[in-house]
Amino acid sequence: MEMTGAQILMAVLEEQGVDTIFGFPGGAVIDIYDELVKTDIRHILVRHEQGAVHAADGYARASGRPGVCLVTSGPGATNTVTGIATAYMDSIPMVVITGQVPTHLIGNDAFQEVDITGITRPCTKHNYLVKSVDDLARVLREAFYIAMSGRPGPVLVDIPKDVANAHTRWNDNPQIRIKSYQPNYKPNMKQLKKVVGLIKKAKRPLLFGGGGLILSNAAEAFTEFARQTRTPVTTSLMGLGAFPGSDPLWLGMIGMHGTYRANMSAGNCDLLIAIGVRFDDRVTGKIDTFAGKAKIVHIDIDPTSIRKNVQVAVPVVGGCRESLEKLNALIAEEQIDNFDERHQEWLQQIDEWKAQFRMAYDQGETVIKPQFVIDKLFELTKGQAIVTTEVGQNQMWAAQFYHFDGPRQFITSGGLGTMGFGLPAAIGAKAACPDRQVVDIAGDGSIQMNIQEMATAVQSCLPVKIVILNNGYLGMVRQWQELFYDRRYACTLMDHQPDFVKLADAYGALGLRATRPDEVEKVLQEGLASDRTVIMDFVVEKEESVYPMVPAGANITEMLLV
Amino acid sequence: MQENKHVITMLVDNEPGVLARVVGLFGGRGFNIESLCVAETVTTGISRITIVTKANPPVVEQIEKQLNKLINIVKVRDLTHEDAVKREMALICVKASPEYRAEILRIVDIFRCKVVDVGLEHFIIEVTGDEGKLTALLNLLKPMGIKKIARTGTIALMREPK
Ligand SMILES: Cc1ncc(C[n+]2csc(CCOP(=O)(O)OP(=O)(O)O)c2C)c(N)n1
Numbered sequence: 001m002e003m004t005g006a007q008i009l010m011a012v013l014e015e016q017g018v019d020t021i022f023g024f025p026g027g028a029v030i031d032i033y034d035e036l037v038k039t040d041i042r043h044i045l046v047r048h049e050q051g052a053v054h055a056a057d058g059y060a061r062a063s064g065r066p067g068v069c070l071v072t073s074g075p076g077a078t079n080t081v082t083g084i085a086t087a088y089m090d091s092i093p094m095v096v097i098t099g100q101v102p103t104h105l106i107g108n109d110a111f112q113e114v115d116i117t118g119i120t121r122p123c124t125k126h127n128y129l130v131k132s133v134d135d136l137a138r139v140l141r142e143a144f145y146i147a148m149s150g151r152p153g154p155v156l157v158d159i160p161k162d163v164a165n166a167h168t169r170w171n172d173n174p175q176i177r178i179k180s181y182q183p184n185y186k187p188n189m190k191q192l193k194k195v196v197g198l199i200k201k202a203k204r205p206l207l208f209g210g211g212g213l214i215l216s217n218a219a220e221a222f223t224e225f226a227r228q229t230r231t232p233v234t235t236s237l238m239g240l241g242a243f244p245g246s247d248p249l250w251l252g253m254i255g256m257h258g259t260y261r262a263n264m265s266a267g268n269c270d271l272l273i274a275i276g277v278r279f280d281d282r283v284t285g286k287i288d289t290f291a292g293k294a295k296i297v298h299i300d301i302d303p304t305s306i307r308k309n310v311q312v313a314v315p316v317v318g319g320c321r322e323s324l325e326k327l328n329a330l331i332a333e334e335q336i337d338n339f340d341e342r343h344q345e346w347l348q349q350i351d352e353w354k355a356q357f358r359m360a361y362d363q364g365e366t367v368i369k370p371q372f373v374i375d376k377l378f379e380l381t382k383g384q385a386i387v388t389t390e391v392g393q394n395q396m397w398a399a400q401f402y403h404f405d406g407p408r409q410f411i412t413s414g415g416l417g418t419m420g421f422g423l424p425a426a427i428g429a430k431a432a433c434p435d436r437q438v439v440d441i442a443g444d445g446s447i448q449m450n451i452q453e454m455a456t457a458v459q460s461c462l463p464v465k466i467v468i469l470n471n472g473y474l475g476m477v478r479q480w481q482e483l484f485y486d487r488r489y490a491c492t493l494m495d496h497q498p499d500f501v502k503l504a505d506a507y508g509a510l511g512l513r514a515t516r517p518d519e520v521e522k523v524l525q526e527g528l529a530s531d532r533t534v535i536m537d538f539v540v541e542k543e544e545s546v547y548p549m550v551p552a553g554a555n556i557t558e559m560l561l562v
Numbered sequence: 563m564q565e566n567k568h569v570i571t572m573l574v575d576n577e578p579g580v581l582a583r584v585v586g587l588f589g590g591r592g593f594n595i596e597s598l599c600v601a602e603t604v605t606t607g608i609s610r611i612t613i614v615t616k617a618n619p620p621v622v623e624q625i626e627k628q629l630n631k632l633i634n635i636v637k638v639r640d641l642t643h644e645d646a647v648k649r650e651m652a653l654i655c656v657k658a659s660p661e662y663r664a665e666i667l668r669i670v671d672i673f674r675c676k677v678v679d680v681g682l683e684h685f686i687i688e689v690t691g692d693e694g695k696l697t698a699l700l701n702l703l704k705p706m707g708i709k710k711i712a713r714t715g716t717i718a719l720m721r722e723p724k
C-alpha cells in the first residue's frame with residue numbers, strides 16, 4: 001500500500017500503542033497534524049513546547065510507556081531542548097518528533113530552519129534526520145526501540161516537510177534489528193555469586209537503590225531482596241518509591257538532603273549494594289570518602305555508570321530487575337536464616353541514629369511551615385497521590401515528608417533539576433493515570449517558569465492540583481546564600497509575585513489560599529476534593545531551610561542539622 | 563594518575579553525523595584527541611575511525627565504554643598494547659638550499675621515504691612509519707627548516723594470527 005510520510009508516522013504510532021501525544025503545531029508539521037486528527041490518538045495542545053516535552057516525560061514516568069511529542073521546526077524544536085535534556089539526565093523513554101524544512105532547503109538558513117539533530121546530539125540517547133520517506137518507518141521503529149530498551153532515554157526524529165508528504169510503500173513488518181545496539185539485560189552469574197558471598201559475610205550491609213529500579217520495574221524484586229536479607233534500604237531522589245516508605249527497613253533518602261540515619265549508614269556500612277544508581281555528586285558528597293568503610297557492589301544496565309565515579313569491588317552489568325530476581329533465587333537456594341541475628345547490632349545502631357535526629361519542624365500558631373503542608377497533604381491523600389515537583393526546597397521537602405509506598409508515584413527532575421518541570425509533568429501524569437490524584441508540589445519561583453500550562457490543564461480537562469509553597473524567595477538559592485554567603489541574598493528575593501488565586505481564576509481554574517496554619521487543612525481538603533484544576537497558594541515561612549544538609553563537596557556524614 | 567597514549571580503533575556505521583557524535587563525545591566529556599583518522603572500509607556502510615588519545619586508565623575505560631554506548635558504533639578496540647601494526651603518513655615540505663640538498667637526499671634514503679615534489683628551494687618528502695620513525699626523521703630535518711607539514715595521524719590494524 002502506498003502511503004505518505006505523515007500517514008506512515010501515524011501508522012507507526014498506532015502500531016507502537018501510542019494513545020496520547022503532546023504537541024504544538026507549525027508550518028513544518030502542518031501535514032502531520034492534518035493526518036493526526038484523522039486518528040484516535042489523543043493530542044494534548046500545550047502552550048509552550050517545553051511543556052510538551054515535560055508532559056510527555058511525566059506521562060512516561062507515571063505509566064512506564066514512552067512519552068511522545070510533536071513540534072514544528074526552528075523555534076518549536078529549540079524550545080524542546082530543556083525538556084529533552086531533563087529526560088536524558090533521568091533516562092526517561094521518549095520519542096520527540098520535530099518538523100524540519102524541506103530537504104532541498106536544509107543548510108540554506110531557510111525560514112525556521114535549525115540543526116536540531118546537531119543541537120540535541122549530546123542530550124538524546126540517539127537522534128535521526130530522515131532524508132527519505134523510504135527510511136521513515138524503520139527510523140521511527142528504531143526510535144521507539146532505542147528509547148525503551150537498555151538504559152532508556154529520549155530519541156529525536158527530525159522529519160522534513162517534503163518527507164512527510166512523499167509517498168512510499170508501507171512496510172507492515174515491525175521487526176527491526178540494529179546490529180550495533182544490543183542491550184544486555186542478563187547479569188553474569190559468576191559476579192552475582194560473588195555478591196551473595198559478600199552478603200553472607202557482611203555485618204553492616206546497606207542497600208542503595210536509584211531510578212534504574214523504577215525504570216526497569218524492579219521495585220518488587222528490590223523489596224523482596226531487602227526483606228529476605230533483612231538489609232536496611234536507602235535510595236537516591238530518583239529511587240523514591242522503589243521501596244515502601246512505611247517499611248521498618250526504610251531509612252529515607254540518601255545524599256545532600258538525605259536523612260541523618262541514611263547518610264550515617266552509608267558512612268559506616270561494610271557492604272554497599274548499589275542498584276540502578278550512578279553515584280551523582282548530590283548523593284555522594286566527597287567522593288573519596290563515600291562509603292569509605294564498605295565493599296561496594298554496583299549493578300547497572302549501563303556499563304558507563306560503573307566505575308565512572310567510584311571504584312567498586314563487584315561490578316555487575318545487567319538489568320536491575322533481572323539481576324535482583326536472580327539474586328533473590330540464589331539467596332533462597334542457600335537457605336540462610338540468620339540474617340536477623342547477624343544484622344541485629346547494625347539495625348540497632350541505625351535505630352539510635354534515627355532517635356538522635358528526626359526530620360522535625362516546629363509548627364507554631366502564626367506562620368505556616370512548608371513541611372507541615374506536605375505532612376498534611378500526605379495525610380489527606382493517604383499517601384496515594386502521584387506527586388510531581390518543581391525544583392528547590394519544595395522538591396526536597398516533598399522528598400522528605402511525603403512517604404512514597406510505590407514506584408512511579410514520585411515524579412521529579414533529578415539529574416538536571418529543571419525548574420518548571422512539575423506542572424507540565426503533572427499534566428502528563430494525569431493524562432496517563434486519569435483516575436489518580438496528581439499533585440504538583442511547587443515553589444513560587446518555579447511555577448512561573450511554565451505557568452502557561454495552566455491553560456493546557458483546563459482545556460484538556462486534566463485537573464491537576466498545584467500546591468505552591470510560597471516563600472517569596474528562590475528559596476534553595478537563598479538557603480545557600482544564608483549558609484555559605486553570609487546571608488547576602490543576591491537576587492533571590494521575589495517581592496513581586498502575581499496573585500496566584502486570581503491567576504488561577506483567570507485561567508479558568510480554582511484558586512485557594514492559606515496564610516495561617518489553621519487554614520492549611522481546609523484549603524487542602526477543598527482543593528483535593530474539587531474536580532477542577534486547582535492552585536493552592538500556601539504563604540509559608542520565608543526563611544525556612546531544608547535540613548539535614550551536606551555542604552557541597554563535604555563528607556556525607558558531616559551534615560548541618562538545624 | 564599517569565596519562566598514556568592510547569590508539570583506539572572503531573568500526574562505525576557510515577552515516578551522516580557519526581563523526582560529529584564521536585568528536586562531540588570527546589569534547590563534551592573532556593577527553594583528549596591527539597589525532598583522528600576516518601575512512602571507509604571494504605564493507606559497504608562501515609567506516610573505520612582511529613583515534614589517538616592521552617588518558618589515565620580510568621578515563622580510557624570510560625572512553626571505550628562511552629564509545630560503545632553510541633548507537634552507530636559497531637565495535638571499539640584499544641590497540642595500544644595489542645599486537646597491531648600502527649602507521650602514520652606525513653608529507654613534509656623541507657627547505658632545500660644547495661648546501662643541504664645532498665644531505666636531505668641521504669636522510670630520505672636512510673629512512674626509505676620518497677621525494678614526491680622538487681623545486682629550487684624545497685623538497686616534499688613522503689614518509690610512512692610508526693611514531694618513532696616520524697619523530698626521528700623530523701628531528702633530522704628540523705635544522706634545514708621545515709616549511710610545511712601534513713600528517714594523517716595514526717591508523718592501526720590488528721595482526722592476524724600467523
Ligand atoms: C531552569 C532553572 N533555573 C535556575 C535554577 C537554579 N535554582 C535551583 S532551585 C532555585 C530556586 C527555586 O525557587 P522556588 O521555585 O521558589 O523554590 P523554593 O526553593 O523557594 O522552594 C533556583 C533558582 C534551576 N534549578 N532551574
Ligand SMILES: [Mg+2]
Nearest residue numbers: 443444473475
Ligand atoms: Mg520559593
